Each structure stands twice: as C-alpha cells, then as structure tokens.
Amino acid sequence: MPEKKPLILVTNDDGITAPGIRALIEVMNTLGDVYVVAPDSPQSGTGHAITINDTLYCDSIKIDKEQPQKEFSCSGTPVDCVKLAVNEILRRKPDLCVSGVNHGSNSSINVIYSGTMSAAVEAGTLGIPSIGFSLLDYSMDANFEPVKEYIKAIAIQCLNNGLPKGVVLNVNFPKVNEGEIKGMKVCRQANAHWIENFDKRVNPLGREYYWLTGEFVNEDKGEDTDEWALHHGYVSIVPVQFDLTAHHAIKDINTWDL
Amino acid sequence: MPEKKPLILVTNDDGITAPGIRALIEVMNTLGDVYVVAPDSPQSGTGHAITINDTLYCDSIKIDKEQPQKEFSCSGTPVDCVKLAVNEILRRKPDLCVSGVNHGSNSSINVIYSGTMSAAVEAGTLGIPSIGFSLLDYSMDANFEPVKEYIKAIAIQCLNNGLPKGVVLNVNFPKVNEGEIKGMKVCRQANAHWIENFDKRVNPLGREYYWLTGEFVNEDKGEDTDEWALHHGYVSIVPVQFDLTAHHAIKDINTWDL
Numbered sequence: 246m247p248e249k250k251p252l253i254l255v256t257n258d259d260g261i262t263a264p265g266i267r268a269l270i271e272v273m274n275t276l277g278d279v280y281v282v283a284p285d286s287p288q289s290g291t292g293h294a295i296t297i298n299d300t301l302y303c304d305s306i307k308i309d310k311e312q313p314q315k316e317f318s319c320s321g322t323p324v325d326c327v328k329l330a331v332n333e334i335l336r337r338k339p340d341l342c343v344s345g346v347n348h349g350s351n352s353s354i355n356v357i358y359s360g361t362m363s364a365a366v367e368a369g370t371l372g373i374p375s376i377g378f379s380l381l382d383y384s385m386d387a388n389f390e391p392v393k394e395y396i397k398a399i400a401i402q403c404l405n406n407g408l409p410k411g412v413v414l415n416v417n418f419p420k421v422n423e424g425e426i427k428g429m430k431v432c433r434q435a436n437a438h439w440i441e442n443f444d445k446r447v448n449p450l451g452r453e454y455y456w457l458t459g460e461f462v463n464e465d466k467g468e469d470t471d472e473w474a475l476h477h478g479y480v481s482i483v484p485v486q487f488d489l490t491a492h493h494a495i496k497d498i499n500t501w502d503l
Numbered sequence: 504m505p506e507k508k509p510l511i512l513v514t515n516d517d518g519i520t521a522p523g524i525r526a527l528i529e530v531m532n533t534l535g536d537v538y539v540v541a542p543d544s545p546q547s548g549t550g551h552a553i554t555i556n557d558t559l560y561c562d563s564i565k566i567d568k569e570q571p572q573k574e575f576s577c578s579g580t581p582v583d584c585v586k587l588a589v590n591e592i593l594r595r596k597p598d599l600c601v602s603g604v605n606h607g608s609n610s611s612i613n614v615i616y617s618g619t620m621s622a623a624v625e626a627g628t629l630g631i632p633s634i635g636f637s638l639l640d641y642s643m644d645a646n647f648e649p650v651k652e653y654i655k656a657i658a659i660q661c662l663n664n665g666l667p668k669g670v671v672l673n674v675n676f677p678k679v680n681e682g683e684i685k686g687m688k689v690c691r692q693a694n695a696h697w698i699e700n701f702d703k704r705v706n707p708l709g710r711e712y713y714w715l716t717g718e719f720v721n722e723d724k725g726e727d728t729d730e731w732a733l734h735h736g737y738v739s740i741v742p743v744q745f746d747l748t749a750h751h752a753i754k755d756i757n758t759w760d761l
Binding site: 438 | 545547548549550551552553554555556558559560561579582583586587589590591612614615616621624628629630656657660664666667669670672673687689690691692694696697698699700701703706710711712713714715717740741742743744745746747748749750751752753755756757759760761
C-alpha cells in the first residue's frame with residue numbers, strides 16, 4: 246500500500262443510495278480516504294454515455310451520518326461522475342477508482358452496456374487504477390456480505406501492484422451464500438450476445454410501443470471464461486482494455502481492394 | 504457482392520434527419536435494399552446505452568419521398584435502433600449495417616463515447632458485417648460529397664469480403680475539400696484521452712451547475728494510428744473488437760496474491 250492513506254473514488258450506475266454502493270463504500274473506508282461521486286438516480290445500461298447537450302448538477306450530500314466518506318450526488322451518467330470527480334471535486338488524482346457493486350451481471354458482453362464498467366473504464370483512460378464490481382443478483386435485497394472480503398483483497402492488490410497501462414478490472418461475483426465462493430479466477434470475456442424479445446404493447450392513446458427484454462446467449466464453451474467461472478462458483482476477474490483495435494484484423498483488411 | 508440484392512440497415516446517432524445519415528442513405532440506395540432505423544432526436548455521446556427502464560416508440564415515416572428506402576424513427580438510443588431493427592422490423596438478418604455519417608470525429612478514444620460506433624458494434628455482436636462512418640466536421644452544413652465515393656468503396660469491399668468474426672470497422676474522414684483525400688489507411692486506435700474543463704455556472708434559482716467541455720489529448724506519436732492518418736489527409740479505417748479482454752494482462756494479474 247502507498248505510505249500515505251490512499252485516495253479512493255467510488256461510483257456506480259445503480260444510484261448513490263443503492264445497497265451495492267453502500268457495501269462498497271463500507272469496504273473502501275477500511276482502506277483509505279473515500280470520495281463518492283455517483284448518480285442521483287439509477288443509470289443501468291447507460292454504457293459509456295456522457296452528457297453533452299444538457300446541464301450537470303453535482304451536490305454534496307450526507308447519507309451515512311456516522312461514516313467518514315465525502316459524498317456527491319450527480320445528475321449525470323456514471324462516466325460524467327468520474328469526469329466531475331477527477332476534474333472538479335478531488336484535489337489530486339485518486340489512487341484507486343472502484344465502481345459498483347452492481348446489482349446484476351456485467352460479465353461477458355454485458356461489459357459494453359454497463360454503466361458500472363464504463364465508469365471504471367473512464368477512470369482507466371485517465372491513468373487511474375480502476376475496478377468495476379458486480380454481483381449476479383439483480384435484487385435490491387441482494388446480500389453483499391459474502392463478497393466484501395474479496396472486494397477488499399482485490400482492492401489491496403490493486404493499490405499495491407497497480408494495473409498494466411490501459412487495463413481496468415471487471416470483477417463479477419456469483420450469487421452464492423457466505424462461505425460458498427470457491428475462489429477467484431482471472432478470465433477472458435466469454436463470447437456471448439443478447440437476442441432481444443421485444444414486448445409490444447399499445448398505450449392508452451392507441452400508439453404502439455415496446456419494452457426491451459432479451460435472452461443472453463453464451464456460445465462459448467471455454468473453461469477460461471468469466472461465464473464458466475461464475476457458473477462454477479468462482480469470482481471472475483477479467484482484465485479489460487479500451488484500445489479496441491482488433492490488431493489481428495489489420496492484415497486482413499489490408500488485402501481489400503481499396 | 505451477394506447474388507441477391509443485399510439488405511442494408513442504416514442508423515446513426517445524430518438523428519434520422521441529420522445530413523450525415525441522408526448522405527449515407529443515398530450511397531446505400533445504390534448498393535441494396537435499404538432500411539433506416541434511426542433515433543428521432545440527436546443522441547451524440549450516448550455510447551452503448553440501451554433503454555431498459557423506459558418505453559420505446561418506433562414509427563414508420565417517409566422523409567425523402569422520391570427515394571426507395573424504408574424508414575423508421577425510434578425514440579431510443581442508436582443501440583436500441585439496431586436491436587429493434589434486427590428483431591422487430593427486418594424479415595431477415597441484414598447483409599450489412601452502416602452507421603453515420605457522424606458529424607464529428609469518432610477516432611481514437613472517441614470510439615467508446617460514440618453512439619454511432621456503438622450501433623455498429625451492436626450489429627457486430629449479432630454477426631452482421633458493420634461499419635461506422637464519421638466526418639471530422641461537427642457542422643450541420645458539413646460537406647459529405649467528397650466522402651461518398653469512399654463510403655461506397657468500403658461498403659462494397661465489406662459486402663464482398665465480409666469481416667473477421669467479432670470485428671467491425673471504424674471509418675473516419677478528414678475534413679478536406681473534394682479531391683484532397685490522399686487515400687485510405689488501415690490503422691490502430693491512437694492512445695489518447697480527454698481532459699475535461701467543466702464550465703461552472705449558476706442557474707436563475709441560485710443553484711450551481713456544469714457544462715461538460717473538454718480538451719482532446721493525443722499522447723501517441725505513432726504513424727500507424729488513426730489520428731496520424733486523419734491529420735495527414737487520409738481516411739482512417741480501424742478494425743474494432745468487442746472482446747475487451749486484455750489478454751496480455753492475464754499473466755500479470757495471475758501473479759497477484761489473491
């Protein structure tokens with residue numbers, strides 16, 4: 246750990262009052278000086294959205310009166326929160342940014358839709374060691390107790406070792422009871438996608454509308470994937486990069502008649 | 504080209520009436536049967552956001568009365584548009600999805616904020632060859648004439664050759680006059696980031712708010728990057744992947760004491 250107390254930024258996409266972020270704050274308070282800058286309302290599925298055509302509010306608030314963290318509630322997206330925190334609220338670059346704990350999975354292809362992971366990625370682009378945490382339980386009554394020790398262990402390793410340049414961590418926890426987690430595995434993102442089943446309805450004025458609902462399709466049988474680890478009771482840790490270049494495809498495209 | 508007339512899905516993030524998408528539709532009408540499913544309002548910077556806590560409207564409309572494409576205006580994000588198109592509107596999987604032409608750059612790190620590119624990526628996750636096009640001119644009066652021949656050439660190659668599995672194309676055009684484009688280069692994403700300069704103001708009720716404004720910082724001197732190509736008058740073509748795993752980092756993280 247750094248000699249001085251580390252400065253830790255906490256955010257999420259379920260909103261600043263969600264049980265998942267309260268659990269994350271509790272763990273981070275044992276490790277450093279904690280600043281929370283998180284959305285004032287749920288922002289699930291916002292991906293890497295930023296607010297460019299609207300105003301942003303960001304107000305100091307106090308939720309847990311007996312806890313030491315400083316908290317700010319922001320009208321923007323998770324990525325806006327990170328940008329505001331780093332550029333307007335914190336006096337120096339944080340030593341660690343943690344996002345979550347998300348209520349629901351951000352494994353596999355879900356990483357690209359995830360506001361939780363996008364916040365972590367944004368901090369990563371600014372050179373901040375950064376981790377997104379998610380629990381495979383969408384309920385607001387989800388039990389975060391079994392995962393707190395793992396969050397702490399991963400955060401300590403990240404503070405001690407840093408992360409390779411251009412890499413952030415996507416950590417997902419299986420939904421199991423205390424003592425049932427089998428361990429942690431460093432994994433690759435499973436090759437999966439969503440098939441949508443839109444629920445078509447008619448509003449009271451007679452106009453058709455849709456609700457997006459979908460089915461997750463995992464095509465990947467690999468035992469080195471996050472999906473495999475989670476289905477077998479392990480915590481999955483996927484190192485994620487934001488250089489999206491498909492380097493292996495450059496040669497292919499160069500054969501085109503352009 | 505496939506023997507039957509290809510089915511082409513067109514979307515964007517600037518909204519269905521933006522000049523950029525009208526230019527793209529015009530080119531695609533020369534190549535196949537065109538369906539447009541695009542946002543009913545500007546959605547710049549929405550990233551890979553999806554609409555999960557709100558309803559979605561999607562209505563058939565006719566904008567260019569003398570053109571053959573079918574058009575649908577959607578209340579959702581660019582990614583919602585692709586999901587709706589593929590699952591509700593099109594009778595079969597399209598042969599090509601094109602997104603744009605975006606008014607403004609989606610090169611380098613901008614790819615992660617871009618609704619235009621996220622739409623292309625979404626189509627890619629569904630196995631559809633897919634290309635995002637952007638012109639480095641934010642103006643609504645931007646001149647798309649010089650880029651039409653390049654869009655056509657790239658789309659034809661994509662229809663003829665397909666794309667490697669898990670890869671979509673991020674194509675950016677420099678802002679130059681007709682005849683001044685020097686050629687096309689297949690590139691990697693430059694290593695860059697944004698430094699935000701929030702514009703802090705006070706609203707009429709006395710409450711502080713912010714506008715997000717930023718400065719693009721390119722740390723990458725490489726001559727094989729999209730930024731280099733664009734600054735030197737070339738069209739940049741970056742193959743983009745949505746397996747975000749930083750495979751090179753798995754070994755590193757496995758050395759941690761977890």
